[in-house]
Amino acid sequence: MMEVDKRDGQFLQRVIRKWQQDKLISDAQAEDLQQSYSIRSNDWQTITLYIFIAAISCALMAFGSLVLDEKWIEIIRKKFSLTDGVIAFLFGALTVFLCYQGWRRNRHHASFSFNRELFWLLPILSTGVTVVYLGKSVGYLGGNYGVFWLLATAVYAIVALTLHSRLLWIATLLCLIPAYVKLTYYLTSNGPYFLGMNLPCRMALLALLLIAAGWVMKHRAVFLPAKEITWAGGWLLFMLSGWLISIFGNCGTWQEWQALRQVHLLWWVVVFSAQCVLTLLLGIRIKDDLLRDMGVIFLLLDLYTRYFEYLWDRTNKGLFFSILALSFWWLGKQIEKYLEKRRSS
Numbered sequence: 001m002m003e004v005d006k007r008d009g010q011f012l013q014r015v016i017r018k019w020q021q022d023k024l025i026s027d028a029q030a031e032d033l034q035q036s037y038s039i040r041s042n043d044w045q046t047i048t049l050y051i052f053i054a055a056i057s058c059a060l061m062a063f064g065s066l067v068l069d070e071k072w073i074e075i076i077r078k079k080f081s082l083t084d085g086v087i088a089f090l091f092g093a094l095t096v097f098l099c100y101q102g103w104r105r106n107r108h109h110a111s112f113s114f115n116r117e118l119f120w121l122l123p124i125l126s127t128g129v130t131v132v133y134l135g136k137s138v139g140y141l142g143g144n145y146g147v148f149w150l151l152a153t154a155v156y157a158i159v160a161l162t163l164h165s166r167l168l169w170i171a172t173l174l175c176l177i178p179a180y181v182k183l184t185y186y187l188t189s190n191g192p193y194f195l196g197m198n199l200p201c202r203m204a205l206l207a208l209l210l211i212a213a214g215w216v217m218k219h220r221a222v223f224l225p226a227k228e229i230t231w232a233g234g235w236l237l238f239m240l241s242g243w244l245i246s247i248f249g250n251c252g253t254w255q256e257w258q259a260l261r262q263v264h265l266l267w268w269v270v271v272f273s274a275q276c277v278l279t280l281l282l283g284i285r286i287k288d289d290l291l292r293d294m295g296v297i298f299l300l301l302d303l304y305t306r307y308f309e310y311l312w313d314r315t316n317k318g319l320f321f322s323i324l325a326l327s328f329w330w331l332g333k334q335i336e337k338y339l340e341k342r343r344s345s
Contacts, residue, residue, distance in 0.1 A: 012037060088133035091126050095155075098123040103163055120167045127155050146182030153179050166225045173210070173233045180206050192252025201250055204241035210234030232290055239279065239298045246272035247305065273302055300328075 013034070020030040077087060102123065105116050135141075135148040153175040160168035184194040184202055194202055214231030249265045251257035280295025282288070303324065 009037065084133045084137035088130050088137055091130040091133065095123050095126040095130055098126060099159055099163065102165070106163065117165065117167050120163075120165045123159065124156065124168060124171045127152060131155075144182075144186050146179050146184075146186050149175060149179030149182055161223055161226060164223050164225075166229065169223070169226045169229050170233075173229065177203075177206070177237070196250075198248070198250050198252045200241050200244035200248060204238060204245065207234050207238035207241055211238060235279070235291060235294055239275070239294055242272045242275045243298060243301060243305070246302065269302075269306060273299070276302055 016025075016030050016033050019025045020027065025033070076082065082090075098119075102116075102119055105119060131148050131152045134151075135145070141147055153172055156168050156172040156175055159165065160172055181199070181202070185191075188194050192198060197205065210230055211234035214227060214234050217227040217230055246265070246268045248257050249260065249268045251260060276295050276299040278295075279291055280299065283291030283293070283295055
């Protein structure tokens with residue numbers, strides 16, 4: 001009996017049902033075809049993913065305890081009279097060695113493995129230490145920390161695309177965000193606005209650039225997971241930024257936001273609500289489950305946020321959540337009918 005994954009199994013079921021409805025095969029033949037394959041269980045793969053997530057979390061905590069407090073590095077530096085530049089060089093050499101070892105591990109195994117992917121956490125951390133001590137050796141160029149965040153981003157990106165590492169590409173995008181933030185603050189001398197935009201608006205701009213990059217990468221011969229991660233990461237940042245903008249508007253300081261009346265933020269609320277709906281519709285139109293789910297999740301978040309902002313002290317809580325429950329039940333029912341109609345067509 002042939003084993004297929006869940007998605008392929010659902011596809012085969014739709015095909016057999018369609019053939020049966022069009023009288024291309026008999027009921028007996030349809031039953032024989034359905035019994036000719038089984039859906040492969042992914043339970044162990046899911047458990048393995050959770051185990052490796054736990055391993056990554058523990059490794060990060062260990063790194064924070066051993067490296068970020070710098071105690072053991074400081075002990076070694078004092079004992080051997082090492083400068084910050086020498087420590088940066090040593091960790092840089094360690095990074096090169098780890099990348100070489102990672103390349104050797106992956107050379108004869110093209111398929112994805114959580115075990116091999118987890119190895120890339122080591123060069124990620126060693127690269128971070130290298131950049132930190134390189135920055136220390138030159139005084140961070142007068143406090144321009146963004147340049148060194150950007151340097152780490154470039155290193156992660158080059159290694160990720162060269163050696164085909166998902167974890168390194170995730171590190172690239174995560175490192176790009178503080179690099180962008182630090183650079184914009186440095187260019188404005190830590191001012192609240194950059195080109196007239198507060199921090200959430202700036203993040204929305206970065207998100208749009210990531211979405212555009214993800215779209216361009218989809219049409220180029222680039223490491224496939226990098227395309228998917230960039231596309232998903234860009235949209236997630238875009239939706240999070242829109243949600244923050246709907247709360248804070250374009251206020252640059254906490255005091256400015258507290259002095260602003262909520263009614264003046266209604267325009268931003270309308271924009272974010274439209275953003276959620278359009279994302280949902282776009283996901284349905286281009287058959288992108290990620291965008292569809294993000295649209296629904298952030299639309300729910302939008303409704304709950306607005307309730308706590310405007311209606312928490314003015315409405316009966318039980319009545320509000322009852323209406324909300326009925327609304328979502330009706331929405332789910334309509335979506336279910338639509339999906340059933342698509343399957344039968």
